[in-house]
Amino acid sequence: MRVLLCPDKFAGTLPAPEVAAAVADGWRSVAQGDDLLIRPLADGGPGFVQVLAEALGGRRVPVPTVDPLGRPVAGEILLTTDGTAYLESAQACGLHLLSATERDPKTTTSYGLGLLVTAAVESGARTVVIGLGGSGTNDAGAGMLAALGVTPLDAGGAALPYGGAALAAVDAVDGVPRLRGVRLVAATDVDNPLLGLHGASNVFGPQKGADRADVLLLDAALERFAEVLQRDLTGCPAGLGTLPGGGAAGGIGAALLALGGGCESGIGLVTRATRLDAALDTADLVITGEGSFDHQSLRGKVVAGVAGAARDRGVPCVVVAGQVSTGRREAASAGVTDAYSLVEHFGGEEGGGLDAALSRPAEGLRELGARLARQWSR
Template structure:
C-alpha cells in the first residue's frame, strides 16, 4: 500500500473483511452501491472550518477521483464549539437565539436547540469560548462563565426537562461560579458580600446565597475531557496555561477551586462528595464540576453526538472511515472525536484514516487507538519550514480536497 507524502502510516497486516450483513446496508446508505462505502465523520478544524465544511471538502476531493464510491457524511462534535449545529442537523428541533455575554461581560450571541422530546442542547463556547477573546484579553483569573448561566436559564424557561451543556474550548477557570448566578446561586466571602467574577476571587469564598432554580430540569455535561477539577491533571494545571495563566496563576487558581469545591459540597444538597476528584469535573475550567454540584452528570460528548447521528449503523457497513480534527495530538486520545471514531472502527475491523491540520501523535499511540493512517495539512503544504502552517490555516478546504483526492487514489477499489 502506497504511503502519502507527508503522512504517518501505521502498518496493517490483517486483511479487511466484512460480514454478510454488510451486503444489505441500512437506509442511510444509497440503495445502489457501485464502489466503496466511505464514512466521512470529522470534527471541526478549530479556527478554520466547522465540521460540516470539513466533511464536504474531503468528499469533494474524493469524488473527483472515485465518483462511483458511496460517501456518507456525518460531521461530529465532542461537546465543544459547533456541537449545537451538528446536533441540529441530526435531530431537528428549534434553534432559539439567546442574547448572552462573553467571558468579559460583553454582549454575545448564543442559541439553544430545543427538541420535541423536551431536551435542550447548548454549548459553553458560545458564552465562554476562548475564541471570543484576543490573546491579550485572556486571563482566567478574571474571566467568567456568567454568560453560560444565561443560556442554561433560557433553556429552563423554555420548558426543557433536560439541559445538555456541551463543554469545551472555554476561556474560563471559575469552576462555574459565574454560571450559577443566573440560576439563583451567588458565591459570598466571609463578610457575606458577593464575590467579584473570575477564578481568582474564589480564593475568598466562604458561602453561598440562594438556591438553584432549575424547575426540575436535569443537567448533563457533555465533556470532551475526563480531567478532574483539582490537582496535576485538573482544570488549572492542564488547561489554565492555554487560557493565559502563568505558573503562579495556576497555583492560585487550583487553590481557589479547592476552596470552591469544599463550599459546594457543604452548601448544595445535591453535590456529590469528593467533587474535586470526579472525572469530567475539570472540563471547561471546572464547569463540569458545577454541573455535578447541581445534581447533574457528565457524559462523553463524542458518545452523545455519535448516538444522535446514529454513527454505529454507518460504521457497521463502512469499508473505510475518514475522520479528523485541527490538531491530532496527545489530547486527541482522551475523549475527543478522533479517539471515539477510531476505537469504534477498530472494534469492527474497519480501517480509519485521520486528517488533521497538524499531526503530532506517535505511530504506536495512534495504532493502539485504532488509527490506520494520519495525514497533515501542514505537511501537505510543504511542512513548517516552507510555510505549511500558514497555508493550512489560510487554505484548509483546498488542502482537504487535495488529501481527499489522494486518499481516493490510494484506497478506492
C-alpha cells in the same frame, strides 16, 4: 466503495460539516462512483449544537448572552420534540472568543453560560444537555451559578467579582438555583477532576493563559470554592473536587455536579444521535479528523472514539488534520491506519505550511480528499 466521513471541527478554521464537505468534494473529483456517507461529529466542544441540530432536527433558538469578559455575543439552544434542550459552553465561554492578550483565567467568567441555561429552563425543557469543551474560563462554573441565582459571597457578605482568582476569598454562597426541576447533563469526554495535578487549573489552565503562579492560585481558589459549595449548596455531592468530569471546561463540570447533574460522554451522545454505529457497520473506509491530531486526541476525543470503533470492525481509519504530532505506533494502537497533515501538505509553499493550513483549510482538505481517493478507492 463505501466511505464514511465523520470528522470533528478544525478549531478556529472550519466547523465539522464544512470539513466533511471539503474532503467529500475532493474525493468525488477522483472517484464519482463511490458512496460517501457524511456524519460530522463533536465531543461537546465548539460545534456540538450544530452537529446535533443536523442529526436530530428540532428548533434552534437564538439567545443573546455574554462572552468570558462580559461582552455581548450570540448564542443559541437546540430544542427537540422530546423535551430536551442542547447547548454548548463554548458559545459563551469559548477560548476562541478571546484574543491572545485577553486570555486570563483569573478573570474570565462562565456567567454567559448561565444565561444560556436559563433560556433553556424557561423554554420548558425537562432535560438540559450542556456540551463542555473549548472554554477560556477557570472559575468552576461560579459565573454560571451566579446567573442561575447562586451567588458567591466574601466574608463581608458582598458578591465576589467574576473570575477564578476571586474565589480565593469565597466565604459562602447564597440563593437557590432557578432550575424548575430540570435534569442537567454535562456532555464531556474529559474525566479530569476539579482539583489537583490532573485538575482543571493544572491541566487546562496553561492553555488559557495561566502561568505557574496562576495555576497554584487558581487551584487553591477552586479548592476553597468546592468546600463552600459542599457546605452551603443543598444536594451538592461530597468530594466534589475529586469527582471525574469536574474539571471539564475550567470546572464547569463540577458546578453542574454540584447542582445534581450527571456526566455523559459527549462523543457517545453524538454517536447515538448521528447513528454512527450503523454507518460504521457498512463502511469500507472511515475518514475522521480534527484541527490538531496530538496526544490529547487519543484521550476521549472524536478521533479516538471513531478509530477505536473502526478497529473493532476491521475497517481502516484515516485521519486528516491541520497538524499531526502523534507517533505512528501510538496512533496505530488506537486504530488509526494513517494520518495526513495540512501543514505537511502545504509544506513546500513559501512561508511554510502552517500559514496556508490556517488560511486555506478547505482548499487543502479538498486536495487531501482527492489524494485519498487515488490511494484508497477501488
